[in-house]
Amino acid sequence: MATLRQRALLIAQGRPKIPVTPPSTKISDFYGSHVFGTKQMKESLAPSVYKKVVEAIDKGAKIDPATAEEIASAVKVWALSKGVTHYTHWFQPLTGSTAEKHDAFFDAHAGIEKFKGSALVQQEPDASSFPNGGIRSTFEARGYTAWDPSSPIFIFDKTLCVPTIFVSYTGEALDYKTPLLKSMEAVNDAAVQICQLFDRNVRKVIPSLGVEQEYFVIDRALFATRPDLVMAGRTVFGHNPARGQQLEDHYFGSIPNRVKDFMMDFEIEAHKLGIPVSTRHNEVAPGQFEVAPVFEEINKAIDHNQLLMDLMEKVAEKHSLKVLFHEKPFAGVNGSGKHNNWSLITDTGVNLFQPSNSARENLQFLTFVVATVKAVYDNADLLRASIASASNDFRLGANEAPPAIMSVFLGSTLTAVLDELEKNGNVKIEKGDNMYMKLGISKIPEIILDNTDRNRTSPFAFTGNKFEFRAVGSSANSAGPMTVLNVIVSEVLKGMAKDIEKEMAAGKEKKIAIVNVLRKYIKDSKKIRFEGDGYSEEWAQEAEKRGLSNLKSTPFALDAYRDKNVIALFEKHGVLNELEVHARHEIMLENYIKKVQIESRVMGDLALNHVIPTAIQYQNKLIENATGLKNLGLENKAAIETINQITGYLESLKQNVDEMIDARRHLNKEEDIVVRAKGYCTDVKEAYFDKIRYAADKLELIVDDEFWPLVKYREMLFIK
Template sequence: MATLRQEALKMVQNRERVTAVAPSSKISDYFGSQVFTLAEMKESLAPSVYSKISNAIEKGGKIDKNTADEVASAVKTWALSKGVTHYTHWFQPLTGSTAEKHDTFFDANAGIEKFKGSALVQQEPDASSFPNGGIRSTFEARGYTAWDPTSPIFIFDKTLCIPTIFVAFTGEALDYKTPLLKSIEAVNNAAVTTCQLFDRNVRKITPSLGVEQEYFVIDRGLFATRPDLIMAGRTVFGHNPARGQQLDDHYFGSIPTRVKDFMQDFEVEALRLGIPVSTRHNEVAPGQFEVAPLFEEINKATDHNQLLMDLMTKVAEKHHLKVLFHEKPFAGLNGSGKHNNWSLITDTGVNLFQPSNSARENLQFLTFLVATIKAVHDYDDLLRASIASAGNDWRLGANEAPPAIISVFLGSTLTSVLNELEENGELKIEKGENMYMKLGISKIPEIILDNTDRNRTSPFAFTGNKFEFRAVGSHANVAGPMAVLNVIVADTLKTFNADVKNEMGKGKEKKIAIVNVLRKYIKETKRIRFEGDGYSEEWAEEAQKRGLSNLKSTPFALDVFKTDKSKDLFARHKIFNHLELDARHEIMLENYIMKVQIESRVMGDLALNHIIPTAVNYQNKLIENAKGLKELGLDNDAAVETIKEISGHLESIKTNINQMTDARRRLNKISDIEEKAKGYSTDVKDAFFDKIRYSVDKLELLVDDEYWPLVKYREMLFLK
């Protein structure tokens, strides 16, 4: 057996268990202990200062210098009491991960710990060193991080972390948080106006989010033997094991001991950080798992998801494990998604997607339901682009994740309600008649969840009191797609408000005006609603007839960012100006190119330096054996056939790698980034990846297991 693989497998067998120890048997004793919460603020700040901070958090009020100094002093005292020595602005640049630069509280000149309000509120990282889409030249380095008081300060790895936005010197957003915060304000403004058609007491609406995070776990030693996992995050080669997920025996099964210890450990740390993790279980594929928190305000939920991924990665090291967040680390097995459960909550405590027994509330529910459907209908390609990445392309439409075709699933109960509403003729409300009964609105059950099945093949499904956006990739920063969802719903609600006002201007009573607009929207958006199997070929054909896009590759999906419709949408709601949107488009294309480029290079390196030499050596042994058999007068036909088969695969690998390298060289000379990205999709990934993989995976079956250099799927997935 190849030495490195052999040593790694021995290491797995001899791993010692690392158990997790909670600070207390009661979670409530330590939940949020590493967070500078509002309760901490109230206890440590003067009432007038606390009032200004809570006003900034709740209503977006400004924080003056004196207030910032008071908060900084209180935060420093709290952090020092917990053994913290450094602080950092914690932000989310367009790299896809978080960023931080640690500074010490200790002032060597003064001989004391210092932390001023100016350091709390603002810092200056190098804006040209992060992805910026040409907004900042190399010599134009200045950028700013600025404190986001709506997301709590926390302690991570003995460092005080201050959540911040990240913008260029000239003001353009260079992160995920800034547009998310703007989109929250946009949907709040539009939704409040809509809500006040039903309840004048509503003053604020907050998007709520619960993120179900899927991931794989493998032994760290096995991970270290796979250059493709290290470099690309996924296995570019590897034959499916005889047993994969076909027995359906992993989902919700007993969690392996080492993995459970790891889960318990990271959950303790997550709870200390105020992340309300509540669910853990085995997912469908062997080695695949899921963690899910309770619902939170969307900005906090986004920060918590980014923090949770970082936390899981670090805790896994302690347990000699490796967490894989790539959307498709193993071919032929379920990929990993990040199911985003989204809803809108009023400051009066009402979930706008929760049906009830009240006719008025159900009309309000239908309004927000239909408006969201229309938003997805009108901006389906933009929603698809928001989840586009090289990793997610491997997952979408692979018959274990939602297809790349965007559609909305409602279930039979709501579908029948909308159909009845659409088909209802001219409304003639006479004395004593109940308009809502006529419309079937009152037939909506109080609890919708159990009146319809779930549809895991739908990318955007209504699931009782929320919409579940299932198509988001496991590695993605959810702020990207959720900002898009917020803004398209905001835009649709704004249009709805204008349409209702127009109807009322024609003399229609308010409720009649609302119903008329809803009926119009239902008729206009029928093509986006689909209740069947999203995996089926029949749906792909039907979707094409309906005029729905099936954009399977990221560079082509991203074309929507160039349209006037998208540019005007983001500018209208002050999310992105045209420069910022063009920059985002360029950054996403650059990222795609680099990801595919890295994978193609890894394939070449593994094939030329690991697979081919191993196969040739084994082939030579077979040749010697075949000669020996022939000299003895024995049948050597099987050996000869195997030798020929190996030769054919070796020739195919070498030819395809050479051609792929030539294609890459040609594409690297192209200056137009869009043309280059599309070329990498069609002329590199689509043209060669599957061909090369096919031959390598066949060689894995032909070459003696003792000689094969790469840790196999069966070993990575089943050895814990």
């Protein structure tokens, strides 16, 4: 066996158990202990200061310098009591990960620990060193991080972390959080307008989110022996093991001991950080798992998800494990998603997607469901673009994830209600008649929570009291797609309010006006609704007949951001301006190009420096064997046949790698980034990746196991 592979396997098989001891048997004893939350604020701040912080959190009010000084002083005392020595502004640049620059509390000149209000509120990282899509030139370095009081300050890895937005010197958003916060305001404004048709007491609507995070875990030593996993996050080569997920015995099975210890460890740390993780289980593929929290306000939920991913990676190191968040790290088994469970909650405590026994609340429920379906229909291509990435392209539609075709699943019961409402919209209402009964709306209470199946093949599904956006990739920052969802729903709700107002101005009673508008929206958006198997070829054909897009590749899906109507939509709701939209489009294209470049280079390196030399070495051994037998007057037909097979695969491998390198060299001369990205998709990835992989994986089957240099799937996936 190849020396490096053998050593890695011996290390992985001899790992000692890492003991995990929680601070207390009750999670409530340490939950949020590393968070400067409302409890800590109330205990450490003067009542007048605490009131201003609450107003900043709830109403977006600004915090004045004097108040910032009071807060900074209290935060410093709290952090120092926890053994913290440094602080940082924690933000989410357009790299997809989080960023931080640590500064010491200790002031060497004064000889004391300091943390000023100005340091709490604002810092200045280099805005040209992060992806900015041309907003900042190389010589224009200034950018700002500014404190987001709506997301709690926390301690992570002995560092005080202040959640912030990140903007350029001229004010353009350079992060995920800024447009998300703006989209929350947009959906709040639009949703409140509709809610007040039903309840005048509603003053605020908050989008909430629960993020189910899927991931793979492998031993760290095995990870280190795979250059493709290290460089690209996925295995570009690797033949499926004889046993994969076909027995369907891993899903919800007994969690392997090492992984369970790791899960317990990161859950303890997550609870200290106030991250409400509540569910853990094996996923479908071997080596694949899931962690899920309870619902939170969307900004906090996304911050917590980004923090959780970082936390999981750090805790995994302690257990000599490696967490893989790539959407498709292993071919032939299920990939990983990040299911975003989204809903809207009023300040009166009503979930707008929760049906009930109240006729009034059910009409409101229907209104928001129909508006959301219409939003997906009107903006399907933009929603698809929001989850586009080089890594997610490997997963979407691969028989374990929703297809690239955007559709909405409502379930049989809710579908029947909408169909009934559409058909009977012109019922004449006589005095004393029950309009809801005549319109079929009385059926809605039957939906309550689980009165419908779930459809795992749907990218956007109603699941009882929320919509689940299943197409988001496991490595993605959910702020991107959630910003888009907030904006498109805001747009429909605003239009719906105007249409209802017109109906009422024409003399229609309010309830009748609402129903008339719903009926029209149901009819207009009906093509996006689909209840069947999203994996089937029949659905792809049916979707094409309906005029629904099937944008399978990222550079083509991202064209949505070039649409003038999309730019106008973002600008109308004050979420992104034209420059910011163009910048994001360019950043996403650059990211795609670089990832395909890296994968193609890794493929070339592994093929030329690992696979081909190993196959030739084994082939030479067979030739020596065959020659020796021939000299004795014997013939080894099996050896000769295998030698010829190896020759064929080697020639194919070498030729396709050389052609791929030429294609890449040619594309690098292309100045138009859109053309270059699409070329990398069609002329590099689609033209050569599968061909090169096929030859390499066939050689893995042929070459003696003792010779093969790369750790195999069967050795990585079945961790114990």
